[in-house]
Amino acid sequence: MSEGSAPAGPALRRGVTGPGFFALAFGTIVGSAWMVLMGEWVSPAGPGGAVLAFLGMTLLMVPVAAAYAELVARVPRAGAEFVFVEKAFGPWPGFITGWFLTLYFVGICAFEGLALSWFLENLLPSVAGQPPLYTLLGKPITILDLAIGLAGAAVMTVLNAAGATIAVGFQKVVTFSFLAASAMLVLLGFAQGDPANWRPLFESAQDRSFIGGMFVMLGVAGMWLSGFQTAASAVEERAPGTSFRTVAKAMTLAVLMAALFYSLIILASTSLLPWRALTTGALPVAAAFDQALAGGIATKGILLVAMASLLKTWNAMHLSATRVILAQARAGFLPSMLAHVDARSGAPRRAALLVGGWTCVGVLAGRGAISPIIAMGTICTTAIAAVALLVLMRLRAMNEGGSAPAYVLPGGRPLLLSITLGATIVAIAAVVAPFGVAAGVPVEIWLMLGWALLGAMLVSLRRLWAAMVLTRIDRQGMSRA
Template identity: 80%
Template sequence: MSGAPAEPALKRGVTGPGYFALAFGTIVGSAWMVLMGEWVAPAGPGGAVLAFLGMTLLMVPVAAAYAELVARVPRAGAEFVFVEKAFGPWPGFVTGWYLTLYFVGISAFEGLALSWFLENLIPSLSGQTPLYTLLGRPVTAMDLMVGLAGAAIMTLLNASGAKVAVGFQKIVTFAFLTASALLVLLGFAQGDISNWQPLFESAQGRSFGGGMFVMLGVAGMWLSGFQNAASAVEERAPGTSFGTVARAMMLAVAVAALFYSLIILAASSLAPWRDLTTGALPVAAAFDHALAGGLATNGIILVAMASLLKTWNAMHLSATRVILAQARAGFLPASLAHIDARTGAPRRAALLVGFWTCLGVLAGRGAISPIISMGTMCTTAIAAVALFALMRLRAMDRVVPAFALPGGRPLLMAIAVGATVVASAAIATPFGISESMPVEIWLMLGWLALGGLLVMAQRLLIGAPAPQPA
């Protein structure tokens, strides 16, 4: 790859637990608290559990395929470097630029969601006079204060190096798993499994088969995110093998599916599951059956906020690495590839991610729906492209890497086709909802145009060399 003549090194120190924390911490954020009703409504609690456990059969091999990509191209930047290596600089740039949009967009989403959770935790904070209205939603001083403060903290963590950022990630992830285990035990201890009935039935007037089809797509989306561990491959601690990274990502998918399944059953045992399909915080409402006085609601909100922070941190770290990789390749200014000598971190890239996150926070809660829609399209499409990149890399280099996806070409082709179907559904969904060109599509086209202009400006005004193949 082109860029600075002498490439600085990222500081190594991420071990197996750190990769697990990055992978699991991104898969499981705070959606389980807000979207529980949307998970059980299509096919009942039994259908939701079947969907998550069934989709694990696809997502674990996908995680193994990513582990092979990491072993073949062990560089920061994840899908950007995989696609650039397989298909050339410009396909790599388009992939990396949309990957940047996904990471930064979700980082902004976490800042906006954090403010909303805080309002639910402390109701007196709600009802503030809006500072302005954007995208049809008011933006308050608290929205900005919480979101911008969170962005500053995440920027500080990631500017301090992977050791600090991943250390924070491990603490929050394993604390979350402990708290989640207690929540599940409480749900089963205080609940009644008769509330699961009917275990397999749609609350939306669908057939059970139609509801399961919907839930399989939902499960595929909410079991994604393990890819973030690939962003930190260049920072593996000495002695941490590619097999360790692979096991961490695959285990993260399995543990996430188990968590989702158990929290669905625990919440559904505390109240008739159809009650979960109404209300803003259905899990908290269900647990209030076990602990009176709002203690359950407040406790679960705190757990969800902690979970949100780990997802935010992982997204910021991944965004920083993909910007670093694009700068190394000559698409972004070479200064963004600078590594701080003391911390071994790409501090300038981390600051840029923080700045872009703040811009997203300024857009307010009206940006949440477009962010989620764009993020879904980006992450599903990029995952499919990455799997086809693996096919290409195998054809280019017959040497078996330190870790390889078992099953050969048939399994790789099967999961690539499955990922393509999921991506196609994600891209088609906004068109089915909107009567005209969806706003998300306009935003994504504008983002691509902005990236092209930045690359052209760098080449024309700064005299940077044209990007070259890896």
């Protein structure tokens, strides 16, 4: 299939505009982690160091987002990094990339289901404390965990099976509502807070130097500014009249807005309480805003905002996983039934159902799977981002002397080389990190090896089935002759 050609059969329905691409990108970058991880963000280098880290990493992530925009202009098909790598390096490198990209998307879907039940327990303490049904990975799993996680998976599956128009419409409503609520939250924090609580602005609360803490925070900021790649998954559903430059603006604006949100919520939260007080506790942002609104009103309001934010991330991840599976099925790696697009809705319903089923499996693993999921997601997304930039270098070389795509990353080769080097360093750090905190081979590495084995089995079964069908056709032809 050529880069601009449409697949055989019903096509994905085109209707995603600039605001939709922005909602997918921003909605994935900013989930609910800011509410839980605030203490971990300010501990390494203080609130000033955390803000500097997020703003500093923006200098890397904005060009990376623009590079992705050039990639989708060169290969405007569903499947994101899978189709990029397939075009540049061939089918098998593409499949390996796409298969682990699927793991990342599905893993985060499961994570959102597990996190949703935890937020609900904090919102309604009366439903917490139920007896466990079973224990897995060292954590008990209750009926509430399963009910909320599985119900959420069902809702996301139905939403995405209805097509991009419905799924992205939901994404826009939740994303822009979240931005409005966040603006009010930040204004409340600054109105009620005291800048004296920021002092010392640049200091580590850990057993490390400020410079060492800044290095830690730069890595953290890089991870929490990624996720804009989900917008690339919907490029085949780009509405007529929506240019690749519009897609580029949406993705880069999403990174900028995410960095601004993180910076403002850090400063607003730490103005309400001395920032060292936020380095302990499960919900530090809620604890800070309880200083502005007594009676637990702030905690409940922030939990509702965080739960809504979680849903938009979950929706975008489900949509992206569905498109990557669709692309792998189109290429012949996964069963052809997964390449089916519903003629009426223009949605890859079978792929959406598969993502929902895999999400349910992840939910059944319980909260003990959260840490391995985050670690696997970090490894996959950082490594694949570095690979994508290498792909762009390769595609430029392959097209040297040819016509330029509709959008090109500004800055030329020097900028592309610089961000590729930066992304590669971040990826290496992400791959090495689990080995520094676990004795032996970390759980997430075993899970990734198991996922690789599952992929090999599916491809083998697909090829075996195709061979059996061809043999049967040959025999029928011979018998008729």
